[in-house]
Amino acid sequence: MGSDFYLQSILPYAGIIIKICRAYTNNQENFEDYYQEVCLQIWRSRNNFNQESDWSxxxxxxxxxVCLTQLKRRKKGDKQLVSDVLPEEVIDDSKVFVSDEINQLYNAIKHLSEIDRAVILLYLEEKSYAEIADIIGTNSNNIGVRIKRIKSRLSNYIQQKECSDD
Incomplete structure (x- = not known):
């Protein structure tokens, strides 16, 4: 991958890639693997970009x-039971974000299903319902309802977590 392509076409979007990879990984090693694979796939598919949507x-x-594919591969290879709930000892993003509230939110996001994680991450990036639907490949009519339900689940999770920590 050329450094010019990386600097001009990937690095400005590193924040997006980092947030998505963080939401689908539980440790630094997996995060680095996912990040590297995302960058490689962006570079490999750069000629397929047809400008029907924004580069972002x-x-x-x-x-x-990439993250969903990697997750499926790891689950298959590990032959573990698939669950949306991750063991608490695995989740440690306490040094990723400056704010405790943001850390709390992203830890709660890890407890959502794979698709709901994608939806809420895109919502937090202030993408429109149409953009979210386009990215995840669904109809934009149900995105608003889905986001409302996701927010409710996140709120409930955070409240339960706070009550159990007291």
Whole structure:
């Protein structure tokens, strides 16, 4: 991968890639693998970008697809039971974000299903319902309802977590 391509076409979107990879990994090693794979896939598919959407939308789509594919591969290879609930000892993003509230939110996001994680991450990036639907490949009519439900689940999770910590 050329350094010019990386500097001009990937690095400005590193924040997006980092957030998505963080939401789908539980440790630094997996995060680094996912991040590297996302960058590689962006570079490999750069000639397929047809400018029907923004470059950032393209980045999101690739990052989500790579993370979901990697997650499926790891689950298959590990032959573990699939669960949306991760053991608490695995989740430690306390040094990722400056704010405790943001850390709390992203830890709660890890407890959502794979698709709901994608939806809420895109919502937090202030993507429109149409953009979210385009990126995850669904109809934009149900995105608003889905986001409302996700917010409710996140709120409930955070409240339960706070009550159990007291």
């Amino acid at each position: 939308t393209w980045i999101y789509r690739i990052a989500l697809n």
